[in-house]
Amino acid sequence: MLHLDTHQPVFRALADPTRRAILKLLSKAPLRVNDIAEHFEMTRPAVAKHLDILEHAQLIATEKKGRERLNHLTPAPLAQAADWLSFFDHFWDQRLADLKTAVETSYDRDENR
Amino acid sequence: MLHLDTHQPVFRALADPTRRAILKLLSKAPLRVNDIAEHFEMTRPAVAKHLDILEHAQLIATEKKGRERLNHLTPAPLAQAADWLSFFDHFWDQRLADLKTAVETSYDRDENR
DNA sequence: TTGACAGGAAACCAAAAGGTTTTATTTATA
DNA sequence: TATAAATAAAACCTTTTGGTTTCCTGTCAA
Numbered sequence: 001m002l003h004l005d006t007h008q009p010v011f012r013a014l015a016d017p018t019r020r021a022i023l024k025l026l027s028k029a030p031l032r033v034n035d036i037a038e039h040f041e042m043t044r045p046a047v048a049k050h051l052d053i054l055e056h057a058q059l060i061a062t063e064k065k066g067r068e069r070l071n072h073l074t075p076a077p078l079a080q081a082a083d084w085l086s087f088f089d090h091f092w093d094q095r096l097a098d099l100k101t102a103v104e105t106s107y108d109r110d111e112n113r
Numbered sequence: 114m115l116h117l118d119t120h121q122p123v124f125r126a127l128a129d130p131t132r133r134a135i136l137k138l139l140s141k142a143p144l145r146v147n148d149i150a151e152h153f154e155m156t157r158p159a160v161a162k163h164l165d166i167l168e169h170a171q172l173i174a175t176e177k178k179g180r181e182r183l184n185h186l187t188p189a190p191l192a193q194a195a196d197w198l199s200f201f202d203h204f205w206d207q208r209l210a211d212l213k214t215a216v217e218t219s220y221d222r223d224e225n226r
Numbered sequence: 227t228t229g230a231c232a233g234g235a236a237a238c239c240a241a242a243a244g245g246t247t248t249t250a251t252t253t254a255t256a
Numbered sequence: 257t258a259t260a261a262a263t264a265a266a267a268c269c270t271t272t273t274g275g276t277t278t279c280c281t282g283t284c285a286a
Contacts, residue, residue: 005130015128016244017118020197027204033263046245048264053243067253067262075201082198084133088188091140129274146233159275161234180232180283227286234281243272251264256257 007084010077013057018042019050023073026060030072120197123190126170131155132163136186139173143185 013019022036033051037044051071054060058077063070126132135149150160164184167173171190176183 005133007133008130011124011127011130011133014124017121018244020118020120020124024200027201034261042244043246044263045247045265049244069263073204075204078198078201082195082202085191085195085198087137088140088191091186091188131274147231155274156276157233158235158277162274182233229284229286231284232282234279236279237277239274239276241273241275244270246269247267249264249266252262254259254261256259 007080009057010059010081011084013054013059014081016050016053018047019054022047022050022054023059023075026071026073027075030063030070032068032070036071120193122170123172123194124197126167126172127194129163129166131160132167135160135163135167136172136188139184139186140188143176143183145181145183149184 018040021039025031025036025039033044033048036051037047040047051060051062055062058074060071061074063072131153134152138144138149138152146157146161146164149164150157153160164173164175168175171187173184174187176185
């Protein structure tokens, strides 16, 4: 079963620690590229590339005002990542259910002995 | 504030679609490297490298039985990723709260007019 | 005990990622 | 209107990533 992986842009965006830090930064307030770059030990063009990747994942959007461009968070796609992870919540639950069943079964055996 | 990024191994592991697919595979049952490789259009060594990365993130563990080695899921570290994402749940809530406040404030102003 | 099977490991490769510096381009402002 | 500010864009570089092939080692079974 090979379908298009809609999760890829988000997970790819989240793979880099700088990008994760940028998302947290932008959760406080929209910022210009230069403002963001001040928070990191790298040049503005490097930060701009990270912003491109975040924008491609639709985790941020930009608004051009004159010669400035504000980057603001659009965190909706993070729900995709959360959804993917939630599959394993179920797995946890299932493991617990299996364990419970096993325990009860062995208890039944004990009772009938 | 620059601290060690404990999330990095997990997010890095999740960045690749093959690795995400492997995790889902292993959620059904433990498998040998060869079994896993059959599910993908790549060679066994390629899969083995993905397994190395998953193991480094402690998302899987292996058990050696004779000449075979079983890979099984140890999904606990996924909670780290979920935790990180949950920060943005709060952000959502805050946005909603802000919106609610804004609406009520404007409603108050309307009332007093 | 000799194959065959399962996996480990090394060498290699192309492309992508993450960064740099340099050079425009557009927009405010003194 | 000339200059400074903000960013965009291009060229380039190094390291990492994701894959390959080839070979080696250990274990089971005929």
